[in-house]
Amino acid sequence: MAGVGGGNDFQWCFSQVKGAIDEDVAEADIISTVEFNYSGDLLATGDKGGRVVIFQREQESKNRPHSRGEYNVYSTFQSHEPEFDYLKSLEIEEKINKIRWLPQQNAAHFLLSTNDKTIKLWKISERDKRAEGYNLKDEEGRLRGDPFRITSLRVPVLMPMDLMVEASPRRIFANAHTYHINSISVNSDHETYLSADDLRINLWHLEITDRSFNIVDIKPANMEELTEVITAAECHPHQCNVFVYSSSKGTIRLCDMRAAALCDRHTKFFEEPEDPSSRSFFSEIISSISDVKFSHSGRYMMTRDYLSVKVWDLNMENRPVETYQVHEYLRSKLCSLYENDCIFDKFECCWNGSDSAIMTGSYNNFFRMFDRSTRRDITLEASRESSKPRALLKPRKVCTGGKRKKDEISVDSLDFNKKILHTAWHPKENVIAVAATNNLSSLPDVSATLYLLAKPPLKNPPLKKMLGRR
């Protein structure tokens, strides 16, 4: 990849594949969010079953050089359970919509995970010592039979034990969202975070769970006048008073919390005028923004709509500075995609660590990368068949019409059930995590390390594996 590692082209290899071996994927295993932490040593995934699985990168070791940089399961826990709202007779899905890591401040790791209604702060901590030599309890923790027999006291000592990783919920932020939560974002002040649903954005303090500030409310007085909803929101990476939110109409609003308590009036409004010649029945759907991400520098932001990715300069509101077509060949298929609901798929996008490249997913387990400086792009496929370790991934090409060349795939052969919605890029290195339908593939550059991540199968809880793993 040009950029990090310098000079070489788009060359990627499979490193690890983690996932179920058999073809039958349980619905609950489907990965719904992927996120690296700030150092990149931890990779968290959330799935539709409400489970969070955290992978940790192996340290370099002379004993096992070939496993340097491999991601292995570190912790697994059930973050959210299905709930039932009796008042509205609605079931609340346990699917994890988003995970966001907090910056590490001590030995423990903290992350926020959210489903449609409730956000939870989890603490993931290691325990590798335990106290031994209690006076009243025996080794197993049972009370000793006869306390009166004790004639002398001893001080318990800490003895090393097999590593145990514990996840405990430290805060539960509930009952603040009437509509479905689509985004959470940790602020750069490391004290607050925002959560966004279809119509409202709330600002929370990480320590306070019983109240939050509502900073954006676009609910109209008369719901029949509803024309747009909030689709994503993110805090600025450096300016703790700035955040953006995107809408279903393809617009992005940047708000400054210093301006007013309620940020209904935006500071900046980003919108590209619609091309009237491309108007169709589905114009509103394909212009809806599914993801918005600030660049690491904070100077740019990227938005993903159904067919394209756009990079915006925060200083220019009337149009994006760069537009990349992800799968323009689908424009003529919108009607069928509407029928099979694929047109509602919400693709995510991500920056690389240096902001020189961006990545997003597509169908047929394809994902696309765009180099911003050279304007080159590549399509790669995350599939088991082509996942030979350390073998270069072959670029794929979709044939849009005419004669299909060798190695090209025609649009009609694309499998629209295999889609890559969630991707994540290591914040510092050329390692990416791509969540396909049932697999989690982590692919680095050749110059860096080679990974393949697999999602552990449900029937084999990784809890067993993570004990004693070091």
Add this chain to the structure above:
Amino acid sequence: MINTMECAVDAQSLISISLRKIHNSRTQRGGIKLHKNLLVSYVLRNARQLYMSEKYAEIYRMQQYEEVMTVCNEIQELNPLDLAEDCMEQSGDCCGNGGGSEPASLCGALLPASHTAAQSAHIQTATACSAPLSLHAEEVCKEPDTSFYRSCCAEPYPVSNCDFSPANGMHCNKTTVLDLDTHVVTTVENGYLHQDCCAPLQQCCQGAQTPAKKRKVDFGYYVTEPEEVPDFTPCKRARFDDFSCLNSDQLDSSNISNLISIFGSGFTGLVSRQADFEQTLNGQFCSTQALASLGAWTRAIVAF
């Protein structure tokens, strides 16, 4: 796999597909997704606009043809002078609130004909356009006591509220109603074509039946908030605005083209931005027929 051959791009099938999606979203796990349903409603609106405009174009074409035929049949029988006199009396009445361009042209054709002395000559030499228009006006004005306007569609429509202001407008909303519970389809009409009719409102409204109420859907139904006081159940906050029911099914009975009439005025924010003929009619009342099916509507609304 996508097969473009099987993809139905016509408005009618899009409408039915969209309605099916909305219907299915009721039973979806996790509750109705506001975003997705909003997007589906946009498609529904776009498809319906196209469908309506196609229908109106077809109706207009049909009506033009009928008028021409009528002229050809009757022009020999009528005394041009009698025709002119009639029109003199009634043109003033008939050409009431001409708002659009077409009523103006209707009246325009009549007035000069009625005021000039040599109108007979005019009429006789009139083009096919003005003569049938005169006849049309005469037909309309002959029935002031009925509660029906004869629109250019040659089908009777029930008149709506008398409180029409020009801004409110009247329009022919042909809506087909699908009861989500019984799956019964009823085609209803309200109002009449704004652009085609120029009959006076006040006069012809005498025998008006109680105008109909159109139902508005409130998307707040399925996501109620603690601070809003719901009715006996959180879902039954239906506001019934305008609902008309005529069981004329000449225009398109059989098939699928189902427009839940709640979407007729739902999302007024979407609708009113368009320069189209769909405007909500406020303060109107249900007719008996509408009231009878209100129960079914409540169930349909409850779904949302």
